[in-house]
Amino acid sequence: MRILFLGDVVGNLGVDMVDQYLPKLKHDFKPQVTIVNGENSTPVGRGISYKIYKQLMNDGADVITLGNHAWNNEEIYDFIDDSKNLVRPLNYPGKDVPGSGYTVINVNGKKLAVINLQGRIFIDPIDDPFQKIDELLNKIEKEVDYVFVDFHAETTSEKKAMGLFLTGRASAVVGTHTHVQTNDNQILNNQTAYITDVGMCGPFNSVLGMKYDSIIHRFLTQRPTRFEVQNEGDQILSGCLIDLRDDGTARSIKTILIDPSHPYNR
Amino acid sequence: MRILFLGDVVGNLGVDMVDQYLPKLKHDFKPQVTIVNGENSTPVGRGISYKIYKQLMNDGADVITLGNHAWNNEEIYDFIDDSKNLVRPLNYPGKDVPGSGYTVINVNGKKLAVINLQGRIFIDPIDDPFQKIDELLNKIEKEVDYVFVDFHAETTSEKKAMGLFLTGRASAVVGTHTHVQTNDNQILNNQTAYITDVGMCGPFNSVLGMKYDSIIHRFLTQRPTRFEVQNEGDQILSGCLIDLRDDGTARSIKTILIDPSHPYNR
Amino acid sequence: MRILFLGDVVGNLGVDMVDQYLPKLKHDFKPQVTIVNGENSTPVGRGISYKIYKQLMNDGADVITLGNHAWNNEEIYDFIDDSKNLVRPLNYPGKDVPGSGYTVINVNGKKLAVINLQGRIFIDPIDDPFQKIDELLNKIEKEVDYVFVDFHAETTSEKKAMGLFLTGRASAVVGTHTHVQTNDNQILNNQTAYITDVGMCGPFNSVLGMKYDSIIHRFLTQRPTRFEVQNEGDQILSGCLIDLRDDGTARSIKTILIDPSHPYNR
Amino acid sequence: MRILFLGDVVGNLGVDMVDQYLPKLKHDFKPQVTIVNGENSTPVGRGISYKIYKQLMNDGADVITLGNHAWNNEEIYDFIDDSKNLVRPLNYPGKDVPGSGYTVINVNGKKLAVINLQGRIFIDPIDDPFQKIDELLNKIEKEVDYVFVDFHAETTSEKKAMGLFLTGRASAVVGTHTHVQTNDNQILNNQTAYITDVGMCGPFNSVLGMKYDSIIHRFLTQRPTRFEVQNEGDQILSGCLIDLRDDGTARSIKTILIDPSHPYNR
């Protein structure tokens, strides 16, 4: 089983990179499953719209994951309940959170659970991601063959701790949210594919995908500043490619990076 | 001018990696200057001792930088004022902070300023790093040929913003503190070498260099837990190699990574 | 039903104030139940010991509540499970947290639930206090006549929101943790006694009960500083007196304050 | 010298309370100077407008102070530079912050400095309030007779530490920002009037002045919620009255509280 995962798609330039490269990547690497984090895919870089959800699926995604910005475009409340391949973080609190925190998809007769989970260190105090993933896996792990977790979190410590906590239970624990790819892709204990963050898809010369002038201005003044998505210039696409064995463990995880210094030339 | 930089050295395994590999790296890559971040180099992973400072210098370091853990081993107050190649973050507040936030060293008749700077997002509220580096550069930039900044900070946004803020003024802005190497080494505007974080030197199967069992226990219970440095098992060394042009701008920045999956084989 | 509650007892001066005044207060006001927050009652101001627990009970307390410092004196693990009137915050995560988050005591044939609950804004990310208190009340509210909640939290917003959330379900929601008494004691909707914080018992000329020189030094330097409990000088005792009606609602809540400007003269 | 100070005026109900009671309070207590914190005085509870600034001055204020919400209504950039009695926090960073962090007013031949200062614990990382107030007082303290500080901060520890830091240098250190009045008004070392927070003016049945339903919803869901100012129902006015001696020290500080349980009946 080969999984292609692309990190946080930010704004129009992010969606454009997926439009351009996802078909090529699928043609060249032939993943059975493609997962894309769409939490920043609207033109303003916060949340997702139905139109963009459909566009990312048309580009070749099988599942779209989200994160702390899941709810920033209120339109999501209209379509998340009917979109079974759009997954929001599992551990938002309450009994009637719209949408679902995971989906199980069939791939050549095998079942893959795709789970979206969110960290709490320096983000919102939602339910405990360690508790919630443990409960979910207790419930579903006997019925699924593979478990993929997009762990959307800020700190390297919470992410690595989650990777180690799930070693042997998840096939892959892949980080998102910081928008910068890390260089620590590895197989934990020869069982679980792990990377602290796969990075983002979108504007290259930016801070988190935003125009950097206003971000620097904010750091210098600490007064409110409008942040705008960078909408022109160089682009980046970040992700990873994971190969799983039939027993549900991971064989390899490789990073994917397309940017001005790393042109795509397969 | 070639600079070799190694990220946060953690505990005995970190010092051991520097002992083992720094001489080889210097032999093989022939940097004119070697800088090592030593903020976690005591056996308990917090602060630095005089003995270890001397050991790292003997291994081949020219300058040792620090970070938020600079003051955790109180012995530092005894030797920092006399150790001109031991640099603590520039932007600690007050008029009589022990030690210095930068040092200027002579390399083949050229002057290199090595500056340690600390971020504030999700760390302690010390003085504004943007303001302080701006003031320092206004003071010294005409008298030095190269400027190297170890920016010790948590978030990708504060670090990338700093890199962009200093583009054209610093030769290199290199991040530390998260202990995980990022995959975004780049030359900003063909002028300034940048990487969000170079990563750490120390225990490989760990969270930030600490034994992961107690870290996971802490996440699961939220009750006080003793964190201990991982003192056995696989090791990692992380850093980067930066080449600067005579005009003070950067030509290239390459990552260095030695771990079980990346054996050293130059 | 009259309840006397005393806020966070800090260090030796705090225990001394309880020794001195609790018998007088009980004699003068004749509460049926006395509850004391003991999370800072060791000589170092963090946690509680068995000896001090016994001493506070001997002084006249019926129940001791705790807070985020509950676990700082590790001795607590030895006696909390056997001390049914020592209550730690309900919402620590996990299935086998030592001790209990509430106790039910019988008072003249009526049942009073005393619950300790902890906030999350700017404190540790434990389980959701709103969810957990809702679940507990769903389970026990039919079997008890009165519900007293010590809500140990930092911000005025989380505390007032909790008071309003529990209006009509709790007889009293009383805040602790900031160590400063607020002047907003009130009966919410003629049902629930509320105060944002009752304040502390201990050293008067202090910051949170600690010697202020080292606290100011910490603010000025942002470097590690040893904080020590203030162990001499003026003292303060802070608390409140709550009268409940037979139907479980609150009739009144009055603050108690004994300090150099407010000598006890009943 | 008698000073009347009113805490954060929130929304229309807050402005209405000032309209109603400030003339009466001035008539009854005859302060020489009246200071009002207006950081939440627009109808949406964030920032201040020129119209409301003028209205509060017409009601009898001599100086308006602000806080972290100073900049939320962008109109302020149009009039703050020309409004010498509108004071924003002193310690916003940068050399060209609009407006001023203090004003000196003449009262019967005496000079009173009114300073607005903002804390950093759990608020934005602006410049160090301890450093900045020390620098300002070094500059002006010989030229003024009285010093009044509105310290806009979150935690009881930062506020009390500031009060103790300025004991003997400021005539009064009065806290704002938490919107809840504390019961610890006192004269520090017989020199400096102090209260941790004077509380707010505005809607009574609210959380920070906002409708509580949406605040509770936010705590329960952790998803984005629109917060709206409470615009009807009971009202509160909070403040304090400070008497200073001719030598610049404080003689007394008394709280003012008008709400449904504390009708005004002087």
Ligand SMILES: [Fe+2]
């Ligand atoms: Fe994102």
Ligand SMILES: [Fe+2]
């Ligand atoms: Fe995110």
Ligand SMILES: [Fe+2]
């Ligand atoms: Fe470090």
Ligand SMILES: [Fe+2]
């Ligand atoms: Fe660090």
Ligand SMILES: [Fe+2]
């Ligand atoms: Fe406490």
Ligand SMILES: [Fe+2]
């Ligand atoms: Fe506490």
Ligand SMILES: [Fe+2]
């Ligand atoms: Fe306010």
Ligand SMILES: [Fe+2]
């Ligand atoms: Fe405020």
